[in-house]
Amino acid sequence: MSTLLKNVTNCIWHAFDSLQNKDVVHKSKLKVLTANIGTLLDLYGVEKGLDHFKSSQELTFDEFRYYLQHEVFSSLPKTTTLPIVREYEKKISEVCWLVCRKSLLSRDKGVFGDDSVLKLFRIFCLLGDLVQDADDSNHYVVVLQPSEAGIVAEQLVHCLGLRWDAADWEALGSSIGHFKWAAFLAVLEAKYCGDQQLHSEALVEAVDEIYDVFIEDIIKKGYLFKRGYLLPTMREYWCVLQPCALTYYKSSSQKEQCGRVTIDEYCSVEAAAGEGKIQRFQLITPDRTFEFGTQDHKSRLQWISALRQAAAVSGGVEGYQRRARAIRRGAGARREREVRETRARLQHEVKARLAAEAQAQELVELAQQDNKKLEELKHAQVELERLLQEETQAKRDEEIVRALQARVLAEEWERREELERLQEEQNKMLEEERLKRHQFELLQAEKESQFKEAEKRLKELEEEKRKLDAELKAAQDKISKTENTAYALQVQLRDLNPVLRNGERARRALSFVPTTKSSSDTLIDVRAIRHLKILDDEEKL
Template identity: 50%
Template sequence: MSVLLNNVTNCICLAFESLQQDQLGFVNKSKLKVLTANIGTFLDLYGVEKGLEHFKSTPQLNFDQYKYYLQNEVFSSLPDKLPMPELREYENKIAEVCWLVCKKKYLQRETKLFSEEAIFQIFRIFCVLAEMSSDSMEHSYQVFLHPSEVSIIAQALASSVGCIFDEEDFNNLSISMGNFRLAPFIAVLESRCIPTVKEDIAIKEAITDIYQRIVEDVIKKGYLSKKGYIFPTMKEYWFVLRPSELTYYKTRSEKDKCDTLVIQKGSRIEPLSTGYKFILHTPAEKHFELGAPDHMTRLQWISSLQLAIDHSDQVQSYQRLQASKRRLQRQGRIQEMMRARAQLQEERNARQLAEGQAKELEAVVREDSKKLSELLDVKIKLEKLLEEETQAKRDEEIVRALQARVLAEEWEKREELERLQEEQHKILEEERKRRKQYEERQKENEKELQSAASKLAELETEKESLDVELRNAREKIVLSEGKKELLETQLNQYASISRSGDGVRRAHSFMPSTKEKPIFLEVRPSTLKRPIKK
């Protein structure tokens, strides 16, 4: 059964990797017997591990040899096509066996945000979406997950628990790491998706939801009302849709299963005009009337059911087909990039070749043009020599006549130069005198500037002394104003006392007296200025 073996190859490879004693890619047959016996037990095949003793003469096997043995001795006993529920059940059992072999390696972590059950579910998700490629060694393989698949799972997990997924940070991480193996994949989910979530139930529900969607091939879940067989009333159930079946339960916990509606290729959906209902028609002429709570939910269920009908006859699960499509798209993009890169390289090579040919042609043209220009230069030189020879004879007579004139002009120029030299000597003498006068004037200005600076310093010191005197005077004025205000306050008090009573007591007088005389106090305004005489 090639489909089942292909589906569980990643799980078996991870278990095989955990059984290796070294990094050479070989495992002892004694360990492989235990793993093979457990796989055969789940497939109702007993004694399949005994053939390992006679398979190859070596005590160890690499993964290619072990996979070949499983394909020909174990999985070949199964039929070519299995129903999807039975295929899914076999995958679950084999994955559990492989997990028992390799779980110790992945459960030993420093930060444990996921439970053991959640780690197993992540292991299953990883095995469904992962790819396998040969390692740098000849007989070793690696199971890895592409960064785009990791991004899909991480975004789904972060949105399920209400966290924000930093896609830019993840892209930088994926550039540095490349493909993800299982341990880094678990670490990325713990550190990038749920670092602040403290509720274990929320994490468990989020992982379970992704596990059901990827591994159990759940297309959609939700509440729908279904019309009964005996009583024509609508009752609400929790429905779980897969490509080959529609199962409904009493509650959301999916423990009390009511029934399973088989979905086949000939099934069809009929929307009803009354309410938000629709009918699922099966090829066996069975009709199931279902109802949604609103119009949008009904459209979603109709679309999901149509998708399940379209994939009901596939021998492979829907999520694995989608992963294969994404893998083919990535390979197509890589091939396009390689083709584009090869085309660019070809264009670059052609351009370099054309540039080389153009340079060679340019060099040839340059040499030809150089030779031509040399011939033209020789021709021009010969013509010039001929003209010069004829002209030389004519010029010889003219030169003789001009020599006399030139001699006369030379004597005149010499006399003019001597006169100009005398004038320059005079101008230089005048310039020296002016320079001396300017230097004397500059020295006088410097002396005046020094005297002015000394006077300015004296004025500064005088200003500072005046500032000190002014500050002292201000302090005295402030002191006198305080005393003045105190006196005015006392005067105001005595004036108010004199106006309010029969007289002023002797104890309040400023001067001692034996006779009682009226006291007259002059109330001045609150200022130190003298009153202006009229």
């Protein structure tokens, strides 16, 4: 029966470890251990096969476990009940304890008695794992996970009426790691039971309490009212609930058993209506319906839940605690798998973020290059506008000069007496020109400050482009608009070419105007040119 061997493997390993010498044990010693195990299982003569098993006189633990599985435990019935399996485990554990108790009980100052240490040993073997030693791959060792050891220590502390410090245990578990038997017993005795005020009886009761929970698979115990079969009266009993049975006694000492109710997966529990202070519920079995009661509603709910749980785990040959341990291990494995998946996902996200940042950096560099080109286009636009204004001004100057020259030639003698008045008006106009030029300079300074603010804003936008991927598209749209503007400027420049050609023709026409002028003509030309500049400045404003 492989399940029974699996349950007692840790105990057998401790017995094997106490007999071994350099990872092997002589067959003569193993024959005694095998004979005792076979006697407990009602199998006789199973140790004789060791003489013909392997050619060497010494066996490793793997070889000895293989022999037990195929020559001893395979002879047991494949289907058996949980109480029988539990009884076999108890007997085999006691035999193994007799072999290894001397080495396992050796310590400086013992707090627990021998019987309590045996019970803790069985709990350790129940929750422990048989793993290969990190230093020697051929050597095995039974270790207890810090979480499993913490469950035992926590229940022991609660049974002693002390306060449990979870953070302190996590720090201790992280420093020790996996608990071997010596470390596990030393921590329980020195850290939690080393207080001189604790009475020895309290320690025994506390160990018995956790032994009942882990080894005896006691799901719940306490006082219950039970209705008699012949007399319909409710009598109070001390009840102990296990996965396969509900046993009731006269008192909490559990010395006088009054009855036992078998529980299987076909049993059900229902709340029942009752009169008085007793809160009743019914345990329905295939053979009979039992009626129980509690003092309050909360206790009734707890007992109903416990009974349903016992019925759910009653099938099979594994106890309640072994199933709970498997569930905890499965949950821990799922958590570890989720943690690994989360770490892998985070690493993938980090790589994706780094790739996105690199791509964003490239886009920012492209945007900077485009902005640089945009600045160059803006400078070219300004230069072209300046040249266009100069050309336009030159054309206007030429037209005004020509018109004034013709007018001055016609009215030269009539306006000679008005020369002084015109000079005064000219001075006034020059003063107005200076004022307008000053206003123009102020306006130009304001535009320059706006341009600097625009450059500052552009730098801020560039910083935002590095941080926010979402604004990259906006930057690209802005670059596209800039390219459209540059294209529009090119179109305008192309449209201005006929105007420039007309200006060239006008200059050629002026080249035919006579250049000989009198002093009065020259004065009038200067006045006309100044007047044209004033008009041009007004146009610019």
